[in-house]
Amino acid sequence: xxxxxHNRVEMLRVERGRSRxxxxxxxxxxxxxxxxxERGEYAPSLHLAxxxxxxxxxxxxxxxxxxxxxxxxxxSLLGR
Amino acid sequence: xxxxxxxxxxxxxxxxRTLIDSTMFPSWRTRARRRLLAAGLAAALLTAAVLGQIDxxxxxxxxxxxxxxxxxxxxxxxxxLRGIVxxxxxxxxxxxxxxxxxxxxxSYRVLGVVVGAGIPGALAIRRLIGLGSGLxxxxxxxxxxxxxxxxxxxxxxxxxxxxxxEPA
Numbered sequence: 001x002x003x004x005x006h007n008r009v010e011m012l013r014v015e016r017g018r019s020r021x022x023x024x025x026x027x028x029x030x031x032x033x034x035x036x037x038e039r040g041e042y043a044p045s046l047h048l049a050x051x052x053x054x055x056x057x058x059x060x061x062x063x064x065x066x067x068x069x070x071x072x073x074x075x076s077l078l079g080r
Numbered sequence: 081x082x083x084x085x086x087x088x089x090x091x092x093x094x095x096x097r098t099l100i101d102s103t104m105f106p107s108w109r110t111r112a113r114r115r116l117l118a119a120g121l122a123a124a125l126l127t128a129a130v131l132g133q134i135d136x137x138x139x140x141x142x143x144x145x146x147x148x149x150x151x152x153x154x155x156x157x158x159x160x161l162r163g164i165v166x167x168x169x170x171x172x173x174x175x176x177x178x179x180x181x182x183x184x185x186x187s188y189r190v191l192g193v194v195v196g197a198g199i200p201g202a203l204a205i206r207r208l209i210g211l212g213s214g215l216x217x218x219x220x221x222x223x224x225x226x227x228x229x230x231x232x233x234x235x236x237x238x239x240x241x242x243x244x245x246e247p248a
Contacts, residue, residue, distance in 0.1 A: 020247075029173035030099070035247025042175050 005043040006065045009034070012056045027051055099171055100162040108160055111245045117157045118240030124150035125230050132222040133206070133215075143222055147229055154233045157240045164243070165235040183239040190234050 013023050013034075020038075024031035029048070036042035037052075043064075044052065053060035107113070128146035131139055158166065165184070169177050207213050215223070 030176060032246055033173050033175040036175060036244075039247055041244070041247075045174050048174060 003066060004040055006040065006068050007037060008063055008069060009052060010038040012058070012063065013038075016056075023055075026055055099164070099167055100159060102159065102162070105160065108156075109246060111243065114157065114160055114240040114243060117153055117160070118237045121150055121153045121157060121233060121237050121240070124153060125226065125233065128226045128229070129202070129223065132226050133202070133211075133219050135216055135219050140222055143226065147226060150229060150233065154236050157236050161236065161239050161243055165239045179239075179243070183235055183242060186238045186242070187235040190238065191231060194230065194234075 009023075013020070018026075020031045020034045024034045027034075027048070033042065033044075037044055049064055050060055053063045056063065108117075124146050128143050128150060131146055132143040133139070134142070164172070164176055164180055169180070172180060203213070203215070206215075
């Protein structure tokens with residue numbers, strides 16, 4: 001069974017007030033593909049992952065991870 | 081691949097035009113309903129193949145009816161699938177291309193079973209029930225269109241069965 005790839009695509013997209021269709025158009029993919037990526041049902045190719053990170057202006061490892069992302073309110077992120 | 085901005089725009093237009101972008105029949109756009117249609121299409125083709133072996137005018141008529149029903153279900157299912165198995169790869173993104181490749185891979189396997197086991201199996205059954213060891217020319221003439229329709233619609237059946245539910 002394929003290892004899951006965790007991502008923050010939906011969080012980054014919603015932060016910027018973009019719809020799936022907007023993001024899909026910007027990345028030249030179908031809007032359903034964005035939906036599958038956000039739900040973790042599809043791990044994008046390296047090229048698409050890099051384009052997604054570039055679109056949001058963040059490092060790719062801030063968008064995708066093989067480990068679950070820690071909640072933003074976690075103690076490690078708050079420096080406690 | 082380096083493309084000019086104008087070429088990029090025209091590629092995007094072709095992509096938008098070739099995939100069916102429809103919201104009609106929303107209640108049929110679930111995996112369960114698509115599987116029902118895929119099973120119905122397969123059943124219609126099998127019925128046509130069985131009826132096509134009846135060497136009479138009635139057999140030919142019923143075969144034609146079954147084939148027309150199969151064609152109607154195929155067109156409806158193709159619409160629900162947005163034409164994913166029939167559009168050129170240029171019109172698809174990476175995920176859609178991957179799914180399309182998977183559907184065709186399974187289609188070749190299914191057709192291999194149909195040709196490799198289905199046809200000899202049908203001939204063996206005909207022999208068992210006393211219809212002789214061969215196929216009359218008229219029966220072959222009736223079954224060839226069914227076989228052509230089967231080859232044309234198996235990718236749609238496979239896609240209808242395997243395509244996941246659309247994300248909300």
